[in-house]
Amino acid sequence: MQNPPRWGSSSGDTERPNAARLYDYYLGGAHNFAVDREFAERSLEVVPVAAIAQHSRAFLRRAVRACVAAGVRQFLDLGSGIPTAGNVHEVAQRADPACRVVYVDNEPATVAHGRTMLRDNPSVAVAEADLRDEDAVLRSPEVRALVDLAQPVAVLMVAVLPYLSDEDRPADVVARYRAAVVPGSHLVISHLTADVQPEMVAKLVGVAAGTLTPFVARSRAEVEPMLAGFELLEPGLVLAAKWRGEGEAATGAETVSYGAVGVKR
Numbered sequence: 001m002q003n004p005p006r007w008g009s010s011s012g013d014t015e016r017p018n019a020a021r022l023y024d025y026y027l028g029g030a031h032n033f034a035v036d037r038e039f040a041e042r043s044l045e046v047v048p049v050a051a052i053a054q055h056s057r058a059f060l061r062r063a064v065r066a067c068v069a070a071g072v073r074q075f076l077d078l079g080s081g082i083p084t085a086g087n088v089h090e091v092a093q094r095a096d097p098a099c100r101v102v103y104v105d106n107e108p109a110t111v112a113h114g115r116t117m118l119r120d121n122p123s124v125a126v127a128e129a130d131l132r133d134e135d136a137v138l139r140s141p142e143v144r145a146l147v148d149l150a151q152p153v154a155v156l157m158v159a160v161l162p163y164l165s166d167e168d169r170p171a172d173v174v175a176r177y178r179a180a181v182v183p184g185s186h187l188v189i190s191h192l193t194a195d196v197q198p199e200m201v202a203k204l205v206g207v208a209a210g211t212l213t214p215f216v217a218r219s220r221a222e223v224e225p226m227l228a229g230f231e232l233l234e235p236g237l238v239l240a241a242k243w244r245g246e247g248e249a250a251t252g253a254e255t256v257s258y259g260a261v262g263v264k265r
């Protein structure tokens, strides 16, 4: 086994593909290992997962800019993955350097990578927590240090809710964060769907089923309750690529995820 690079965790898992490092590879990042690249290349033969990840990240960037434009200066990015390739703090702090970001992930190696990468940015931190446990997230030292819950916050759950099972009751999870934040706070979600391209998405779900981090697709009717209590910004709940989209090329990859941004009034 090769030595982990400087950003790797000391307990780094370099022998099995890891969801966050795969995502990094699909996004063109450099924070991945040979085992990830091999699995990713095999996946790409089956489904255009790199294009899917890039559409998702483009939605994330547009949504973050919308939150900053609405006056939000603090971000809680749940299920953040490795903060690379045009992530939340880069977009938000480019719009206003005063923005503060806490990334949250439950995958220890991902958290270790993030902490190493961000150690020189005092306005950004990475918390290790399971987003299903909102108390653990909100009471983490990183959130206490950087997020003032008396002020509006943007809660991001982008490309992570599919990792929650129906038994986790994802709409209830989102509702608990809504209860914890003040009016003016924003919610950004995206969610894999098989509504438009059932065959492509079945292949994608099948590829993930072979990893340690399987995920599910959900229909529009299943995603809508996750937005309960939020007033949706225009254009509402739509395919994420269409959410204030920039006219991306149509390859099919832009039709597999819903996106929405809501505000708590």
Ligand SMILES: C[S@@+](CC[C@H](N)C(=O)[O-])C[C@H]1O[C@@H](n2cnc3c(N)ncnc32)[C@H](O)[C@@H]1O
Pocket (backbone or CB within 6 Å): 019, 020, 023, 056, 057, 060, 078, 079, 080, 081, 082, 104, 105, 106, 107, 110, 129, 130, 131, 132, 157, 158, 159, 160, 163, 164
């Ligand atoms: C596909 S990546 C999405 C990364 C990022 N949100 C984005 O859109 O680019 C999903 C991430 O969610 C994390 N994750 C999955 N389930 C989680 C949970 N219950 N709590 C916290 N993080 C979770 C995984 O470790 C992974 O890093």
